[in-house]
Amino acid sequence: MNKINQSESEEMFQPNMFETHQHLLDMTTHKSSEGEFGNIRDEDFETKSGTETMEAPSGDDGYPNQRPKKKRYHRHTQRQIQEMESFFKECPHPDDKQRKELTRELGLEPLQVKFWFQNKRTQMKAQHERHENSILKAENEKLRAENNRYKEALSNTTCPNCGGPAALGEMSFDEQHLRIENARLRDEIDRISGIAAKYVGKPLSSYSHISSHVSSRSLDLGVGNFGAQSGFVGEMYGSGDFLRSVSVPSEADKPMIVELAVAAMEELVRTAQAGEPLWVTGDNSTETLNEDEYLRTFPRGIGPKPLGLKSEASRESVVVIMNHTNLVEILMDVNQWSTVFCDIVSRAMTVDVLSTGVAGNYNGALQVMTAEFQVPSPLVPTRENYFVRYCKQHSDGTWAVVDVSLDNLRPNSISRSRRRPSGCLIQELPNGYSQVIWVEHVEVDDRAVHNIYKPLVNSGLAFGAKRWVATLDRQCERLASSMANxxxxxxxxxxxxxxxxxxxxxxxxxxxxxxxxxxxxxxxxxxxxxxxxxxxxxxxxxxxxxxxxxxxxxxxxxxxxxxxxxxxxxxxxxxxxxxxxxxxxxxxxxxxxxxxxxxxxxxxxxxxxxxxxxxxxxxxxxxxxxxxxxxxxxxxxxxxxxxxxxxxxxxxxxxxxxxxxxxxxxxxxxxxxxxxxxxxxxxxxxxxxxxxxxxxxxxxxxxxxxxxxxxxxxxxxxxxxxxxxxxxxxxxxxxx
The missing domain is CATH 3.30.530.20 (START domain)
Known part of the structure; x- marks a missing residue:
């Protein structure tokens, strides 16, 4: 069976529970076929068509009643059409030199060649529009049918805990977005009030009327058909302000970033290769960082731990089926990195590239990045970081990639998560394998984690090195499978x-x-x-x-x-x-x-x-x-x-x-x-x-x-x- 049976392909399956408005599609089809191209007919695009030319009137142009002669129609020969069709496949937009050459070879006027290519491009565009619209129309029909399928399935289910449908009503998407935005602004005002109370010396009560005013307005927006009938209330996990507000570092900041990255690289290599007393082996062979020993070994670091944050540090090693060159490329390409670790990295972006490396590889590459790390559950808030990533090849051939937070570039921000030197060492092994030692060291406020996820987060399995290397090992096997011939x-x-x-x-x-x-x-x-x-x-x-x-x-x-x-x-x-x-x-x-x-x-x-x-x-x-x-x-x-x-x-x-x-x-x-x-x-x-x-x-x-x-x-x-x-x-x- 080389393909699914043709009869089965005619049974159009609908991808999910969908509901569509078909009249909009019809309007789109009508508009694209007539609005942009006017009243162009299919007959106008026949490849047999020739070129129309208008003859000037023979009399004095000043006479208003002088009528022009009829159009003279030049039909192209089959050879001319075939030659222009072949040329069109290679070059739909010939320049003046190419048109002159076609004119000479085919015995046509320059305008005839020019108009033929214009008509051909318009024909192809119109055909493409019609094809796209037919696909969209069929897709919408399938989506609507699948919606009915889900509704029918739910109505026939015998689940003992399913109640009847909720009271019907409608809410505007934009209205709900405004309600959530008001809640975010209220939190922002409360945060600013706290900062003002700390640094300006005014009591917090001086700003309370602002917060209460916003609160009352957000409640007003939250009430309506949707809120009154169903009792739904808005809720938001985390804030996107951090990632949206990050700017490119200034020229004055770049020397400090380079110095920080070099120090972080040195710390990563030492922590990755150290043993006791820096690392202590605990239950299930899990290695735990001795914080007192760490502070003695690295007294400077990136500064003292902020109040309210706790330390998480772990180390893990693995042998993966991928060569070191490809591993470094994955880590330094933000798109590949976020794809390979998609269950951990929910969002990532390169803000600035300070260095692309030397000798045609990533040795010495330096990037300023933002990323958001997650656990696949709405009950665990994401961790947002602004950091520099530095890649270096050491004298023994080992590659290292290190991240370290740049919170000192944003002194007025309140960070709930920051990365101390974290990353990996990659050692080349025979037969296309590599050994990876991963160190994950962060300081984070995890008080918003739901109770059922706290043991997982506290154990380090949620965000720690063990999860990073397990994901990397599994994805390397998957990539090897995808490349098999x-x-x-x-x-x-x-x-x-x-x-x-x-x-x-x-x-x-x-x-x-x-x-x-x-x-x-x-x-x-x-x-x-x-x-x-x-x-x-x-x-x-x-x-x-x-x-x-x-x-x-x-x-x-x-x-x-x-x-x-x-x-x-x-x-x-x-x-x-x-x-x-x-x-x-x-x-x-x-x-x-x-x-x-x-x-x-x-x-x-x-x-x-x-x-x-x-x-x-x-x-x-x-x-x-x-x-x-x-x-x-x-x-x-x-x-x-x-x-x-x-x-x-x-x-x-x-x-x-x-x-x-x-x-x-x-x-x-x-x-x-x-x-x-x-x-x-x-x-x-x-x-x-x-x-x-x-x-x-x-x-x-x-x-x-x-x-x-x-x-x-x-x-x-x-x-x-x-x-x-x-x-x-x-x-x-x-x-x-």
Missing amino acids: NIPAGDLCVITSPEGRRSMLKLAERMVRSFCTGVGASTAHAWTTLSAIGSDDVRVMTRKSMDDPGRPPGIVLSAATSFWLPVQPKRVFDFLRDENSRNEWDILSNGGLVQEMAHIANGRDPGNCVSLLRVNSVNSSQSNMLILQESCTDRTGSYVIYAPVDIVAMNMVLSGGDPDYVALLPSGFAILPDGPGLDAEAILEVGSGGSLLTVAFQILVDSVPTAKLSLGSVSTVNNLIKCTVERIRAAVTCET
Whole structure:
């Protein structure tokens, strides 16, 4: 079976629960075909057409009633058309010299050649517009049908904890954004008031009337049909001000940055290679930094630890299947770095490049960067850092990459997280392998972390070196798999070429990256975050999607919840990734047979793979579905991420086509341990060997970015996530 059957490709699968306004699409099609090109007809673009010329009147031009003669029509010969068609493929915009050469070779006038190429370009543009509009129209029809599919599935579900739909109403996306913005401004005023009270000497009460005024206005904006009927209130995790307000360092700051980077490099090398008493081995062979010894060894550093921050320091080593050159390139290219570590880095940007390195490589490269680090859960605030990254090759051939915060360049800012010298040493090994020693040393205020995640964060598994090297090891195996030219015997027959295999892996990579950036408490997107009174464990977020070809345009609704399970993470992971147990939790496949059509192994662990699943619904009125799924696991966490895909689009991907324009709205699960793991005989409480499970859905609720978000959509996705959670909880705990 080289491709999915043609009859199946005609059954258009809809990527998620979508609702669309078809009349807007029709207006768009009409406008693009007539508004820009006027009343151009298809007949005007026939390749047989010649060139029209207007003959001047034979009489005196001063006579107003003088009529021009009829147009003289010159039909091009077949040879002339073929020659110009061939030239057009190579050069659609010939210059004067090229047109003169064509004129001489074909026996045409210069204007005839010029007009022919103008008409041909207009023809191609119009055909492209019509093709794009037809694709958009078909896509919107599929999105609307999928919305009906989800609604029907939810109405037929038998989940015992699902209530009826919430009271209907509508809220404006912009109105909700203003409400959250007011809450942010109120926090900002409170912060400024505190600074003024400290440095100016005025009592805090002098500024209280400002805060109370903003508070009352934000409450007024928060009340309305949405607030009054459902009891939803706005909620915001972290602030995007930090990343948005960072500016390029001045010329006066650059010498200080260089000096700081050099000192940080020296500290990183020493801490990476030191033993006791600087590092103390604790439980589970975890190395802990002796803070007293650290302060004695590095008395200067980047300054004393700010009040309210606590230290986190860890070290881990690993041997990975990647050469040192590629590893350095990944770390120094912000796009590759944020992609490889997408489950840790939710947002990253290079602010300034002070040095690109010497001798054609990254030796001596120096970059000023911002980044936001996350745990895949809305219950753990992100950590935002402004830092310099320095890369150096040492005399023994070892490469080192170090980060250190630049908070001293922003003395008036309040930092909740800063990086002391952190990074890695990379040593080349035979056969394309490398040894990596990773040091992660930060100072952070983690008081906003939810109680169920505190043991995980305190153990260092959430942000520490062990998670960085585990992710790097897993991603190196995945990259090695994607570059393989042979098709392993385990891959099913729908993948017929190495190009199709790489294209499917690339599509899955984008799906995973999209899921990870949207599941946490990240400020990477301007989303409105909502929580329902009485069920604050569910977070509902909205955002506008307009210019991303990999996402359908409109308003995207995302729902995420995190909770604790008294079950080992491996059992939860194996249950969720197994297609045979999918109908126990997936509402859309309820009662249907799930079949794996393609399988790509991308790691030593059998749980690391990309699969293409077919869901054969028992309801004959619903067409069969295809689901792209990637599952991955390491010692610090596991993921099962999936997205419905169109059959026709997937056929293109399996043939090696470009997957970047396949629309995806991924959903899935992040499974983390609830702590360091103490091998307890019974899992009775958080931190005793259970799992922290995050469930997230992304749904396009309207294809018009300016539309209003209805409470019906919020209620639907809320019920969907609750039903899924209850089914998973019942299934994985029934044998414990």
